[in-house]
Amino acid sequence: xxxVETALYDFTYLKYDYPASVILLSAMKVSFVAxxxxxxxxxxxxxxxxxxxxxxxxxxxxxxxxxVSGFFGxxxxxxxxxxxxxxxxxGGTDKxxxxxxxxxxxxxx
Numbered sequence: 001x002x003x004v005e006t007a008l009y010d011f012t013y014l015k016y017d018y019p020a021s022v023i024l025l026s027a028m029k030v031s032f033v034a035x036x037x038x039x040x041x042x043x044x045x046x047x048x049x050x051x052x053x054x055x056x057x058x059x060x061x062x063x064x065x066x067x068v069s070g071f072f073g074x075x076x077x078x079x080x081x082x083x084x085x086x087x088x089x090x091g092g093t094d095k096x097x098x099x100x101x102x103x104x105x106x107x108x109x
Contacts (some may be wrong), residue, residue, distance in 0.1 A: 031066055034078035038062055041081045048088050 042053045065077040083105075087097050 027070075030076055031063070034066065034076040035059065035062060037078045037081070041078075041084050044081070045084050045088060049093065 038058065039055065042055075042058060046053055062077060069075065069077055083098075083101060087101060092098075092101075
């Protein structure tokens with residue numbers, strides 16, 4: 001049996017030599033789109049519920065989540081507009097509803 005060791009942070013498959021400025025600009029564009037999508041989702045949810053969210057905390061947590069996700073090779077984190085709408089229409093108002101729906105979605109893979 002062949003045993004191959006792989007690390008969680010193995011980026012050896014990247015053989016292209018891109019300048020740091022191109023990578024940084026691309027990362028900023030993707031994070032800007034993710035940030036706008038999340039803030040729009042939060043505003044729509046707040047308008048439906050009649051509440052206000054803390055935009056500063058949202059941006060900080062989203063940035064931290066994207067940094068951790070990017071370090072491990074994941075995709076950017078952003079607010080799921082459709083999932084938030086379904087949760088609101090079904091009467092979900094607690095943060096636990098979002099956690100439970102994420103668990104169900106992750107089990108579907």
